[in-house]
Structures are given as C-alpha cells and as structure tokens.
Amino acid sequence: QVQLVESGGGLVQPGGSLRLSCAASGLTFSSYWMNWVRQAPGKGLEWVSGINSHGGSSYYADSVKGRFTISRDNAKNTLYLQMNSLKPEDTAVYYCNADRLPLDDYWGQGTQVTVSS
Secondary structure, three states: OOOOEEEEOOEEEEOEEEEEEEEEOOOOHHHOOOEEEEOOOOOOOEEEEEEOOOOEEEEEOOOOOEEEEEEEEOOOOOEEEEEEEEEEEEEEEEEEEEOOOEEEEEEEOOEEEEEOO
C-alpha cells in the first residue's frame, strides 16, 4: 500500500530553520506531482508548495516564497521542504501529498512544526 511518512518537524525559534522530509513507498514516486500542505491550529488546510514529477518546476504560496524551498530525489523516493527564516505563523502540522491525475491522491500523517521563543 501507499505510504507517505513525514519527518523533521520540531520546535524552533523564530528565524530558525528546519528541513522536512517525506519518504514515499508503494507508488511510482517519479510519476507524481508532490505537495506540502499545512494546517495551523484552528484553521483549514493551506497549500504551501508543489513540485512537478521531474523536479524541474516548483511553486510556492506567497506566505512562504523566498523562505521555503521544495525539492525531491526520485532515486530515493523522497520529498523535502527546506524552511528558513521561520516565523510563529508557520506553526502548523505539515503534510506531504502525492497527486496524479485523474484520481490518485495520497497523504501522509503529518509532522508538527512549532515556531516559538
């Protein structure tokens, strides 16, 4: 079965950095568009960043542009999110999402990121 396992979350001070990873198994990773989506306490899901199947194109929400970098290693079936200059408003559970039209859509269990002094 398909598994997406996020890791790398934790507690970090404002201005700090974290690198999230998402290890994928049970799917042809290189054929999926991958996304990072977050959910802050008491709020809905917010798309953060996406990357195409080959890693040649990436996209970001305005709220993280210039601070976050998405990447993937198809040889390792792993997605990454490098997060720099973290702010308290980045506090959320971060989810990895694998998407392939028309119907394939898979989610990880999430990893908590807390930005606080």
